[in-house]
Amino acid sequence: MTACDTALVSRLVSLLLFLPALAQADYMDHFAQRDDVGPHKAPSLGDTRVLLIPVEVKGFPPIDRAKLERFFSPDDPNGFVRYYETASLGRYRPRVTVGPTIAYDSCPLPAAQFPTCRVARGDINSFSAGIDLLRDAVKRTDEQLDFTQFDVSGRAGTPDRWADGVMLLTNVPFGGIAFPIGYFNRGDNLAGGTNGPLMADGIRIPHVAVAGDTDVFVMVHEFGHLLGLTDLYDEAGNYAGLQLSFMGAWLYDQNIVLPDAETRYRLRWANWLQVQGRQRITLRPVETSGDVARVGIGDEYFLIENRGPGAFDKSLPVRGLAVFHVDRAVASVTSQGSFPKLGAKEGDFVNRILDCVNCDAWHPYIRLVQADGAFDLEANRRFKAEDDLFRAGSSLLNDASNSVRSKTNPSNGSNLYSGQPSGFALNDVRELADGSIEVTLDAPASGQCGEKLCAEGDGCAPVQCGEPPAKTGCTSVDGAPLLAVLLLLEQRFGRRQRR
Ligand SMILES: [Zn+2]
Structure with missing residues (x-):
């Protein structure tokens, strides 16, 4: 495998x-x-x-x-x-x-x-x-x-x-x-x-x-x-590792699976949509759009993408939203002392091979959050797209107990690994005829728009953060005053400028 x-x-x-x-x-x-x-x-x-x-x-x-x-x-x-x-x-x-x-x-x-x-x-x-x-x-x-x-x-x-x-x-x-x-x-x-x-x-x-x-x-x-990617399967075999990733639990059949959302995001192959506040978002099939919604900032956040059968991912029987909980601060303790598993110091890769970043099913670097909340993957049971992708009728909410998720406390909330609320919620999933999926996502209401992966180029920055500006045809980030000005102009010059 x-x-x-x-x-x-x-x-x-x-x-x-x-x-x-x-x-x-x-x-x-x-x-x-x-x-x-x-x-x-x-x-x-x-x-x-x-x-x-x-x-x-x-x-x-x-x-x-x-x-x-x-x-x-x-x-x-x-x-x-x-x-x-x-x-x-x-x-x-x-x-x-x-x-x-x-x-x-x-x-x-x-x-x-x-x-x-x-x-x-x-x-x-x-x-x-x-x-x-x-x-x-x-x-x-x-x-x-x-x-x-x-x-x-x-x-x-x-x-x-x-x-x-x-x-x-x-x-x-x-x-x-x-x-x-x-x-x-x-x-x-x-x-x-x-x-x-x-x-x-x-x-x-x-x-x-x-x-x-x-x-x-x-x-x-x-x-x-x-290309810089690490292993996302579980070499120790406690569970299969990350599903929906060619660096993870991919059975080597003729169907090559697409990258998980974190891999796509890190390689700058994503169309990065940063969520701020409550947004109704349309995620197109990731294979052709690269659409990845990100909820949260810093080292711990959630990525949401639309996965289903296409030119690749052929073995998926259904389409739905894959939700990945990412924690880049995953750390390990080995005989050599404490290492950040994802540390960029030369030679750290040996440590990642020894004690892989995705080997703890309950707190890996990248965890597939499963819609059915049955924790089948953590128990080394089979991945089932029908149950594990978020589709019509499924949602993900904060677990009000704010307790730490574990084998003995398998709460399927949107909480951070600390148990604290993340501000993330996922509701009202609706699949459209063209394969796109509409979803309502909640994220913290402010302060979400300042992060970049790099200075310039594809995938370095969100293509959108928060609600997109009103479609005025202008590039101003300050949509409301601009709209007011345009409305005034329309009143003054009639309807010529309407687009
Ligand atoms: Zn490998």
């Missing part, structure tokens, strides 16, 4: 002990900040050129190149490119080159440790052997391809000498991992030096998304890590 190999945890942690203090930036930090596109993240906006390296080992089911090229071409409606273009509202447009197949006559991993070439999840030996394999595959690809073509973008949208994204797909049985080789490499960097990112034609490769069994769907998830 999942993708990330949680291998080598103890070894990773011991490595951390002697790593120098580094910049405040990390792999897979769910865009706690994104100034580190390049060294820690692949660009997730604009046009990029991504490389896929097929690695075929004799004795395992051969790689079907035609099938592979189809899945990674923009022509496959169910493929990698169309998925990311759809999920991002066309804001992220990767183009994938399927590199020459790198063939091995025998297993490229040390026979003593991997007699059948099968890499079990959590196998500590695969760590160093994996680095050697990645290095060799990049080196052999570099002999045949010019890597400068795989750097057309970066933090500023221009070439930055960091690869836009590199994937390695092998036919060997292996679950999948997004491997920050730049962080772990202590050997040859392929450019005459040692340590750090691999280099090819002057282009640095800081991390590689790896999937085995030629499983292209696992690769879609692993590539999400390269």
Whole structure:
């Protein structure tokens, strides 16, 4: 089901002990900040050129190149490119080159440790052997391809000498991992030096998304890590993890699921509607509109989006509102002391793998609030869109007891994790013929409009906060006086100006 190999945890942690203090930036930090596109993240906006390296080992089911090229071409409606273009509202447009197949006559991993070439999840030996394999595959690809073509973008949208994204797909049985080789490499960097990112034609490769069994769907998830996303399923298996997210509890069938609202919001792929006061809002299907309503500010808030079957999310039998309760302040205590799980300090990703941000079903980083209030997901029962999405007749209100929600106190209120009221309420859901959903949302009455994710660009700021200004055709934020002036003008000049 999942993708990330949680291998080598103890070894990773011991490595951390002697790593120098580094910049405040990390792999897979769910865009706690994104100034580190390049060294820690692949660009997730604009046009990029991504490389896929097929690695075929004799004795395992051969790689079907035609099938592979189809899945990674923009022509496959169910493929990698169309998925990311759809999920991002066309804001992220990767183009994938399927590199020459790198063939091995025998297993490229040390026979003593991997007699059948099968890499079990959590196998500590695969760590160093994996680095050697990645290095060799990049080196052999570099002999045949010019890597400068795989750097057309970066933090500023221009070439930055960091690869836009590199994937390695092998036919060997292996679950999948997004491997920050730049962080772990202590050997040859392929450019005459040692340590750090691999280099090819002057282009640095800081991390590689790896999937085995030629499983292209696992690769879609692993590539999400390269964009900065963390795992949202529960590796510990207490429950499945976050539903309705390709970084979460996605069973790898042919239906790729869309990103959860928080992922979309953080990647700046959303059409962000900040709610203030009581508003009747129309949320169009998120797949085509990107509409995400946000109630609350700061680290803890709710996101609401319209999910249903479309080009993706095909397995959803019904349409409804998905409500996500987000708490970016989720913290953990490990043997290394107390860490913020979403901390952006380099190396924190190891901690997130160890003790994942979504593993506590009752207080994860992102929790799907279920309309039926039955807490089936927390009890590791099945996700059922019919019951868990908010549809006609369902609502979400404050629980007046203001108590902390837990397994022994499963109150399905809109309260914060502290138990205190959030000011959020959801009422009067109505699905329209075109798939849009009208809903009445309550949010705190003031002070909701000041937040931004970034200075400028798509998704940086709410496209709307509070009631939209009256449709006067003018851009003034102060609608009422403007309307009065226009009415005066109309009286004076007749109806010519009416639109
Ligand atoms: Zn993963």
